[in-house]
Amino acid sequence: MTTTGVAIEPDSTRAMVLYRGGKLDVTGARGQWWRFVLVVVVTAVILIPIASVVYLSLLPALGSTTSAAITLENYGSVFSQTNLLFWLENSLGVALATVIISVVVAAPAGYVLSRVRNRFVSGYALVLFIVQALPVVSAVIPLFILFAKLNLVDNLAGVTIIFVGSSMSVAIWMLSAYYDSIPITLEEAAWMDGCSVAGGFVRVVLRNSLPGILSTAIFTFLLAWNDYLISVVFLRSDVNYTLPVGLETFFQQNQTNWGLVMAVAVIMMLPPVVLFAVLNKYFSVGGIGGSLAGR
Amino acid sequence: MTTHTVAERLQQARRGVGVAGAGPRPRREPRPGRRRLSARTITLILFAGPSMILLLLINLYPLLYAVMQSLRNGNLLNLGPWVGFSNYLRVLTESSFWQGALFTLVFTITGVFGSWLVGLAFALLLRTRIPAGGLFKVLLLLPWVVPVVVSATSWNWLVATPQSPLPILAHALGLGNVLFLADPVLAKVTVCVFKVWISFPFMMMMMSSALASVDTNVYEAAKVDGATSWQSFRHITMPLVSRSTYVSWILMTIFCVNDFPTIFLLTGGGPVNATSSLVVMAYRTVFQNFQTGPGVAIALLMTLVLVIVSVLLYRQIRKVNIE
Numbered sequence: 001m002t003t004t005g006v007a008i009e010p011d012s013t014r015a016m017v018l019y020r021g022g023k024l025d026v027t028g029a030r031g032q033w034w035r036f037v038l039v040v041v042v043t044a045v046i047l048i049p050i051a052s053v054v055y056l057s058l059l060p061a062l063g064s065t066t067s068a069a070i071t072l073e074n075y076g077s078v079f080s081q082t083n084l085l086f087w088l089e090n091s092l093g094v095a096l097a098t099v100i101i102s103v104v105v106a107a108p109a110g111y112v113l114s115r116v117r118n119r120f121v122s123g124y125a126l127v128l129f130i131v132q133a134l135p136v137v138s139a140v141i142p143l144f145i146l147f148a149k150l151n152l153v154d155n156l157a158g159v160t161i162i163f164v165g166s167s168m169s170v171a172i173w174m175l176s177a178y179y180d181s182i183p184i185t186l187e188e189a190a191w192m193d194g195c196s197v198a199g200g201f202v203r204v205v206l207r208n209s210l211p212g213i214l215s216t217a218i219f220t221f222l223l224a225w226n227d228y229l230i231s232v233v234f235l236r237s238d239v240n241y242t243l244p245v246g247l248e249t250f251f252q253q254n255q256t257n258w259g260l261v262m263a264v265a266v267i268m269m270l271p272p273v274v275l276f277a278v279l280n281k282y283f284s285v286g287g288i289g290g291s292l293a294g295r
Numbered sequence: 296m297t298t299h300t301v302a303e304r305l306q307q308a309r310r311g312v313g314v315a316g317a318g319p320r321p322r323r324e325p326r327p328g329r330r331r332l333s334a335r336t337i338t339l340i341l342f343a344g345p346s347m348i349l350l351l352l353i354n355l356y357p358l359l360y361a362v363m364q365s366l367r368n369g370n371l372l373n374l375g376p377w378v379g380f381s382n383y384l385r386v387l388t389e390s391s392f393w394q395g396a397l398f399t400l401v402f403t404i405t406g407v408f409g410s411w412l413v414g415l416a417f418a419l420l421l422r423t424r425i426p427a428g429g430l431f432k433v434l435l436l437l438p439w440v441v442p443v444v445v446s447a448t449s450w451n452w453l454v455a456t457p458q459s460p461l462p463i464l465a466h467a468l469g470l471g472n473v474l475f476l477a478d479p480v481l482a483k484v485t486v487c488v489f490k491v492w493i494s495f496p497f498m499m500m501m502m503s504s505a506l507a508s509v510d511t512n513v514y515e516a517a518k519v520d521g522a523t524s525w526q527s528f529r530h531i532t533m534p535l536v537s538r539s540t541y542v543s544w545i546l547m548t549i550f551c552v553n554d555f556p557t558i559f560l561l562t563g564g565g566p567v568n569a570t571s572s573l574v575v576m577a578y579r580t581v582f583q584n585f586q587t588g589p590g591v592a593i594a595l596l597m598t599l600v601l602v603i604v605s606v607l608l609y610r611q612i613r614k615v616n617i618e
Contacts, residue, residue, distance in 0.1 A: 035420055035423060038420065039431055043434055047434060049446055049449040053445060111342055112339050112342050131350055131355070134598055135553040135577075136553065138577065139353070140357075142356065145360075148372075164349060165350065168353075168354075196334070196338070197338040198342075228555075262449075265445040268444070269441045269442060280433050283500075285497065
């Protein structure tokens, strides 16, 4: 009788079976065409507002001399007429800094939430949940007063700090949900080999968490890129505007010149759309559920 | 020298004790009353520390400060004199506050269930094999991915003035002059539809990942047993995705109640106060009327209700999870 030393992970084999199942085929081939038509039609209707942004940005501006039906001249005009280049630079800088700081701060905190079960961690999970429920509106004024003393008003570092703070709960949930899927036996093996807790976290858990980290990075990028309220309160001078404030201000001044406004809008929505088009298979919010309910 | 079993060494490793050395070191018993923290505990505290400091600074400190502001009659820069609970009394006796509360409720209920229904429908449709399914998944995420400033601008173009495309279409269909953002009732409807449009992709993602974890063999078994598709949806799918459903409802409730830009950028809270949810009302009271005390009081009253409701729901899902 021989026994092999191969350990069988019941969880992982089950997961493989589920994934091998692939797409569900509940109806026959005949049931498919109407579903396809339905999806195409409804998707088209849903995308009308977004498609019209792109379309309007390509129309010749008021008083334009081109005879072409579609032109890129609005894009040229907005770059020369506004501080768009500054806004774009500010938005990119703020969003990337938010992503990096959020992931660096949330990654170890998520580990604690994923691996430790005691009343302190349960309490911390509850605090995270309550913090997520607090409205930004009531926090904005106290933060404004505090940041005025610290010289962080009308300062891109100031809004970055607030974005990091407001993305913290969800970032920690997403990461801890991902860590939950990494078997603890891997770390235990590392500990047996003399690794410290921090070493095991970095060398074992973090190295296997790229999809979770990417997911969190995408979420925080969207939060920082799309925010309006914090930017509009904290950023005061035109060269410090991020794109949302820049676009809104420009829209207020050029209500009727839709071509120009939409050109700015297209430039603003391009980075998140490209990011999603490339990385969408890594993005999942499903984990939040387990992470919220599990502890 | 004692020999230790693997299990014992694992126990020690978990506590972070004596794993690196040649063997287990003899350890002095800690003196009673003075427990020393193990290396592992210290590491874990350091792990969670930075996030806690951030939460204290960015979230909890402002909350405490806001409580003080609501009890005083100040402005944006000074706390002002102490007035006790008179701000709360004033706010609670104003009819506009209750109208705002009612609209917040309507906005939240339509936002949560509207986006859930649409999101679940798409999650179910895209679960079956259809051509270019992956492309549709990405396209349908766009309303959530595109910045709300952009989509509000575009919806403004679509509906705001009588010269906009949708009012012209409505006129051509013989519905008369439909003023989507100038009529109080229609403005409310438009804002709610806008919110559903923005939020359904989030629900679609939540429900898609919940559905992906349902074992498809169960459906085969149900089919063999003669279950109709409604029966297998009602009795197999729904119970299995119920936890994700509750979680998504809680999160969306929080998102809706706290949602400022969706409403503010489309209507500014108007016409008059028709679409002023409590968040928008708080913002306008503070930043447009410069009444910090009452404005913050509105925000805090709303927060109090929201936190109580969501903590109750939070306990509920944890109970469901344990069972």
